[in-house]
Amino acid sequence: MGESNQTSRLTWEGCSVLLDINDGERLVFARLSPAATLKIGKKNFSLQPIVGCPFGSSFRVDNGKDGPYLSRVVPSEEEGGNNVQEEENVTGEELRDNRALVDNNTAQSLTGEDIDEMRRQGATGEQIVEALIANSTTFENKTSFSQEKYRLRKQKKYAPKVLVRRPFVRSICDAYFRKYPARIGCLRSDSLALLLSMANVTAHSDVLVVDMVGGIVTGAVAERLGGTGYVCNMHLGVTPHSLEIVRIFNFNNDTCKRIVRCCLNDLCPGQNGSHVQNENMASDSGNQLDVTEEDVSLEENKTSVDTSNKTGKRDPTTCKAIKAGEVASEELIDSWKEKGFSSLIIAAPEQDVWGILQKLLPHLSYSASFAIYHQYLQVLPSRTHPHMQMSAFGGYILSGTKICTSESGAQ
């Protein structure tokens, strides 16, 4: 099945990355196309320096001939004793406190102009931070915790760090959970992990998925299948659910081909989804499509088009990361009718999951596992439990194994 893009340890032109700015302060999904930029503060930085670097590399802003640019930080420079020394400071006895601190805005003697002047002379971000510390009259009297906080605050502003992360399901899910939890139905990565285990997703499985959480479940399953088996994205209404998030994974063609979609009516023509359900589905996926990510996927769409036009297909798999989610072939559907799916996952937070489950269970093989994610638990009259709140709570998962009825089971 060829080398998977996903296992590559180096970034390449056109690949999708997760940029972690200032240790999680900002998370940005980006595609490394020639035109792609990242805005930090007021400036736009080209993402070209990131191309070809190992995932996990970090970058800082350096001043070059043509102005500031992203420059890779080679680990040996900053690794080593640094962390240990900090630890010692932290664990030492603390004698300082803030009793003498007066907030009169005179603590810093460097002015904005001074800093601009330093920049013009080519000072690095770190040097500016050091200068700010040296010119702060209160820094010395701060507690070590407070000093650390001060340093960090200045570092974020004057010496931003950019870490390049692999867009794997965990990092993608975590980033969405922080940025746009509603788009993934507040599905936390540990809950997603449970869904995958409980549904027994493994290579060569044919997994039936109802993914109304932006494609995160579809992507997660495809990642576990590694270009084998199939993930069939089922929609009950006419409109397929958004698979927006699938594009963020660096899936190659082999994997993309394994992500297909199909309508319930295709699988069982006699069974019409109720009207209510159709409408719900349609409006819901409509919503999902409307809310595109502000700087992220818009930019991504634009730039990925650019890539295919300008650079003339350097690697076909990278330019067209969007092929996932074709309509399942009749042949495939027939094979599922005959053999059934080997797993089922439902993540449809706004839907009547029971109705969906009833329709889909007949298409599951005997002894196959299913797992269902939902945010709510029922509330009964005079037995009402609080609706759990998001942050402290990963949603509910229900799982089980389909068993075989005696009538249909007997040969």
Next chain:
Amino acid sequence: MIPSDPSERLSLLRRIQEGDLVIVYERHDHMKAVKVIGGSVLQNRFGVFKHSDWIGKPFGSKVFSNKKGFVYLLAPTPELWTLVLSHRTQILYIADISFVVMYLEIVPGCVVLESGTGSGSLTTSLARAVAPMGHVYTFDFHEQRAASAREDFEKTGVNKLITVGVRDIQGEGFPDEHLGQADAVFLDLPQPWLVIPSAGRMLKPDGILCSFSPCIEQVQRSCETLGLKFTDIRTFEILLRTYEVKEVRAELGKGDEGFSFRSPPHKKRQHSTEKGDAVEASGAATVMAKPCSEGRGHTDMGNTMCIHEEFPFAESINAPMLGMTAEGVGRLIRKGQEQVIAERRNIIEKDIFNALWAQLWVYCCKSTDK
């Protein structure tokens, strides 16, 4: 358990064959792995089951004994295996396992190092995640334990994906042949900090290490060592709250309470008489789930963890058979606020989701890019 090609996956056409491993399900907390051998029998409190009756039936079938007792025959999965394997050590359960596999970013083709092997509970799930072309190298310093693990992996058919080595990883580190080869390393050792430098050398750049420790002191000490070579050090405590599913029936003449809980049946016999009574007694019944009040620490876990649970039930329900009470599934996950009264024409065998609070520290971190 793990298909090595598409033909081996679960299918409606699959039938139990001689030599297959099946999980014999009596109750959620009573399961057993059995190899199907033509002339053999399985004897339990429900009677004598002939293996020859099982051959040719689909997985998931209900099979009967000479005394009309029944069990279900399930296809093995790593989750079920975790519940039936013989405990030679403390083992990891599903919440931890799922999280570890996801956090280690294990996908098909990955090379994973693990120590110790223990009872092979996690190892089996790691194998599922690296299949079909990846590999898990697992090490235990206990020769007999390693041998038993090997036997188990052969039994479950995952042996092609796993190599069990006998080695004192804490004392000697991982063998050099894996230098720079590992996508992920998992440690479950009493003094993980001793192995961290070696683990770091085994990992590919940006590879991930996860260490599992029950005590916060172990975590602290490991973190100090990790700080030298690793970034993104994070500590997690994994909690899984499970729910008890109970049937609630509105009973007349009970005043404000209005509900009574029926306790889960303990014996099949008793259950079938209850069935008759219940149908007579009251039509309105519903299923509710409430959080189990009693939390149990991981280390006390003797038997099962059953959010992953099957609820076999009586035959004649219109809905297709599924491994749970039909109403239970639907109502439990249904969006709240509506009053849900399920008609219980079929009395369903009730079971309980056991409680588990796995209070363990898992910490993960990435090797620095060298």
